[in-house]
Amino acid sequence: MITCTACGYDQNPDNTEFCSICGSELPIAVTTASIIPPTIIQPAPPPISDNSYSPTIPLTRTSATARLVCKQINAPIPEFILENNAIVGIFDQDTGPVDIDLETFPGGDTVSRNHAEIYQEAGIWKVKDLGSTNGVFIKGQGQTRFSARITVPTPLKPDDEIAFGKVKFVFKNS
Numbered sequence: 368m369i370t371c372t373a374c375g376y377d378q379n380p381d382n383t384e385f386c387s388i389c390g391s392e393l394p395i396a397v398t399t400a401s402i403i404p405p406t407i408i409q410p411a412p413p414p415i416s417d418n419s420y421s422p423t424i425p426l427t428r429t430s431a432t433a434r435l436v437c438k439q440i441n442a443p444i445p446e447f448i449l450e451n452n453a454i455v456g457i458f459d460q461d462t463g464p465v466d467i468d469l470e471t472f473p474g475g476d477t478v479s480r481n482h483a484e485i486y487q488e489a490g491i492w493k494v495k496d497l498g499s500t501n502g503v504f505i506k507g508q509g510q511t512r513f514s515a516r517i518t519v520p521t522p523l524k525p526d527d528e529i530a531f532g533k534v535k536f537v538f539k540n541s
Contacts (some may be wrong), residue, residue, distance in 0.1 A: 372394060374386060374391065390480055391480075406411045408472075410462075432449065433448075433449040435538060439472065442460070449492070452466075452487070455477070455484070459480040463479060467485075477533040478501070482503070491522050501532035504517065523540075
């Protein structure tokens with residue numbers, strides 16, 4: 368059986384990808400026979416020239432309060448104030464309410480029960496996908512397209528656009 372890291376349910380059958388209770392992606396079971404001890408490798412110096420583009424994003428400390436402003440016209444809730452860590456998702460009768468409930472938003476059917484978490488770490492606001500089905504995407508200010516689905520906690524900058532499934536917001540730092 369696999370235990371869900373999101374809700375703690377421990378009756379998910381082996382080889383199951385998603386939790387039967389909350390829908391979060393389950394960890395891959397690893398047997399001890401397949402674990403190979405790590406080999407210590409000295410890191411190579413960074414390449415002098417690289418053809419791939421990776422913009423440098425300056426990380427600055429941000430205000431303790433931030434806002435998510437909905438991009439949809441006539442949104443049920445046009446803006447959410449962020450003062451602490453917040454779980455983005457939809458209400459579930461087994462796991463209860465979330466801090467930012469997107470169930471009634473157009474496109475809310477693409478939002479998982481525990482979709483993402485927005486939080487501050489060392490004064491920097493970040494967003495992290497909690498194993499959602501339809502992902503979290505970020506489009507930085509001045510960019511024309513959303514990034515690939517985020518897979519690691521990602522810093523947020525003022526005016527970044529965030530998509531939780533199909534529901535889009537603009538991150539504002541007050």
